[in-house]
Amino acid sequence: MLTHMKSTATTALEAPEADHHAALHGDFRWQVPPVFNIAQACGERWARETPERIAILAEDADGPIDGPDGALSCAALWRQAGALAASLRDRGVAPGDRVAIVMPQRPETAVAHLAICAIGAVAMPLSMLFGPEALAYRLADSGARLAIADDSAWSALVQARAEAPQLATLVAVGEVPGPVDAQWSELLAHRHPIETAMATAADDAAVLIYTSGTTGPPKGALIPHRALIGNLTGFVCSQNACPQPSDVFWSPADWAWTGGLMDALLPCLYLGVPIVGLRARFTPERAFELMQRHRVTNTFLFPTALKAMMKAVPRPREVYDLRLRAVMSAGEAVGDAVFQWCDEALGVRVNEMFGQTEINYIVGNCGAFQGRDGRLHPGWPARPGSMGRAYPGHRVAVIDDDGHECPRGTPGDVALHRLDVHGQPDPVFFLGYWKREDATRAKFTGDPSDSWCRTGDTAVMDADGYLWYQGRSDDVFKAAGYRIGPSEVENCLVRHPAVANAAVVPRPDPERGAVVKAYVVVAPGHVADDALVAALQAHVKGKLAPYEYPKEIEFIDALPMTTTGKVQRRVLRLREEERAKGRALT
Incomplete structure (x- = not known):
């Protein structure tokens, strides 16, 4: 099926409402090697196998960016990542060190992630929308020693630096207001770029993402390299058997968050799917124009974005030439109104998905999967208003306060077990909260080796295993x-x-x-x-x-x-x- 995932499921082509959920779970096995590095899997190997293929397409508010910066090949992506990695290492960045990335969707953001992972350091994406106080809290709490940013966040970053004395170096991408410690272009001019990513353990930390703080102060969730593998079944299923020939992906989700990084950028780079990076404010019209221009086939759109698109352009296919074949949505409940509009107006049945930074991409719907025969087969039917079912490789339940599974139809806390249905470790789990062992322990119920991880989201599971979201527990x-x-x-x-x-x-x-x-x-x-x-x-x-x-x-x-x-x-x-x-x- 895919590297690091193995499924022996195969069927004849059935009607669209066919249900292969049980078969996919029964036949699926994780393939997690002891040594795994995100940079090698997402950058280095493609530079060797398909060097000329386009990895990232870039746009700004004026449209596609001209020249090589607007269409980054696999070879160019890895060449830049290798040069940056060597420069970071020369500046003293060591394995385990945190490096902040404060940039929007642009090729340099992807380059920075691969470079940091390649030397065993930990990438810490931060939103360009953060003000000085929000940046200072995360920079100080994480102990980041270097930050990379462009003009979208430079002024706030410089102000935040006063509260983070361990932050030794600020790297500027392009023209920025004020003094800089190092220029991106200078770092990429390194004469001896690294050629091979470090052989990190799959359990080594790769990313530190701070939660959005909807229910309290932000906490840093430490994500291992293997978590990308754990995300793949959900991505492939929710994107209707991605990758297919000619697939192109775009999402307005900020690459500084789990939704943009782990649900869009890194899975696309891993699977070899070109991804469009838009450095501009989201509007419904701009979204439709971009999808038409790049012949986008796959997307992840928040319910808030879908609602805005539904209200602004009720009949988009009468205005735009769209090639969509898969729409995933997450972050909030989609609801049957948006579900119906996607079905009728976009011609695509939206695949709702549920997860969180700590255990991402665990529940959702699947319009299609690819069997061993190479053909596409229906996954399981989406039910309007439902979050969907557990993706292959994940054992999901609704549990009560004591950690017992609730009877079907009874509300409880959505939880993921550390072991899959075959009793094997699920690779999607985070390592823990940064410097918050108490919060990490509180996240789990049961024995450490045989425990449930609580999401804090309330839902009901019906007789067929579909989850129906009721809201955050609070x-x-x-x-x-x-x-x-x-x-x-x-x-x-x-x-x-x-x-x-x-x-x-x-x-x-x-x-x-x-x-x-x-x-x-x-x-x-x-x-x-x-x-x-x-x-x-x-x-x-x-x-x-x-x-x-x-x-x-x-x-x-x-x-x-x-x-x-x-x-x-x-x-x-x-x-x-x-x-x-x-x-x-x-």
């Missing part, structure tokens, strides 16, 4: 004694044509404990008034249980979001709590 709340999962109400609201996006939180109430409140972003062309409030309440009442409709609706220009595209309900919940305290004092 997002689910009770109103008048009823358990409310915000995603169901939010999805219902978004189905109304006047709603661009919505978030549901509890509003404290002295009599009922809490009532359902919705924050709503109004779609263009609609008026936020009392009439719309009544219409939306009636809309939800007619589709959900009576206790689920929002007793209060507040219109808002934009929902608070993490840089990974997730709604920060915690911010809205805290706002409601502060307001309740104010009302109690009057």
Whole structure:
């Protein structure tokens, strides 16, 4: 099937609703070598096997970038990575050292990741949207000794440096405002680039990614080289048997986050699929134009992006020549409204996916897989509104507070077992939280060698193994004694044509404990008034249980979001709590 994954599943071509989930799990075995390096697997080997093939296509706000910087071949990617690796080593970067990367989707970001991994150091991607305080916290906590950045984050990085005294060197990519310690172009001019990546153990650390902090202060999740292998079954399945001839991938997901790095950039480089890097702000129109221009076949789009595209261009195939054959979505529940639009308007059944930085790409849907006969076969049918099922190689369950599996249909915490269904170690697991052994221990339930890793997300598993998301464990709340999962109400609201996006939180109430409140972003062309409030309440009442409709609706220009595209309900919940305290004092 693929290097480091082995499946003997093969079938005749069946109808699209055929279900091979059980067969794929039963026949699948992980192939994890003791020595494995991401740089060798994603860069070095392709430079030797297919040197002229394009690895990365680059665009900015004006469109495709001209010249070699706009279309980086496998050979050029590895040549630059080898030169940077040698320069970093000369500057004292040693195995295990943390190196920060603060750049958008651009070829240099990929080069930096491969170079850092190649010498056994640990890449620490940081969002270019971070301000000085956010950067300073992560730089100081990680002990990073070198940072690479472009003009998108340079000023904030220079300010943050004062709070991170161990940060010895700032490397500038291109023109930046202010003084620099080293220029990217100078480092790439090294006369003796390394030719072979270090023979790291598969368990060695490769990446340090700080969580988005939706439920508390950010924690650094230490990711080993082998975790990329653990991501592959989910990527291949959710992208409908990627790679296929002529596949081209693009996603607006920032390469500084798990969604962009582990769900897009590194799997594409590993599988030899050209990936488009866009250095510009996402807009629905720009997304469609890019996918048309590059004949994009595979993509990962957050639900928030899909909602914006659905509202802005309801019938995209009447406007754009699209070649999409696979759409994966994650980060929030997709909901049946977006699911139906993808099916009808894009002509592609969206494959919802679920995972998190610590244990990524573990649950989702699969439109197709490739059998030993070389033909594509249906994976398992997606069910609108469901997160999907466990991907091959992952043993997933819904567990209670004591770590016992919940009866089917009973809400609980989505969890992943350290061992797969065959009793073999699952390679997708993170190594632990950086300098937070207490938090690492709290993440697991059971004996260390036979334990469940909790996600903190609440869901129900049905009789067929499909998971139905209810929200973050701390997002689910009770109103008048009823358990409310915000995603169901939010999805219902978004189905109304006047709603661009919505978030549901509890509003404290002295009599009922809490009532359902919705924050709503109004779609263009609609008026936020009392009439719309009544219409939306009636809309939800007619589709959900009576206790689920929002007793209060507040219109808002934009929902608070993490840089990974997730709604920060915690911010809205805290706002409601502060307001309740104010009302109690009057």
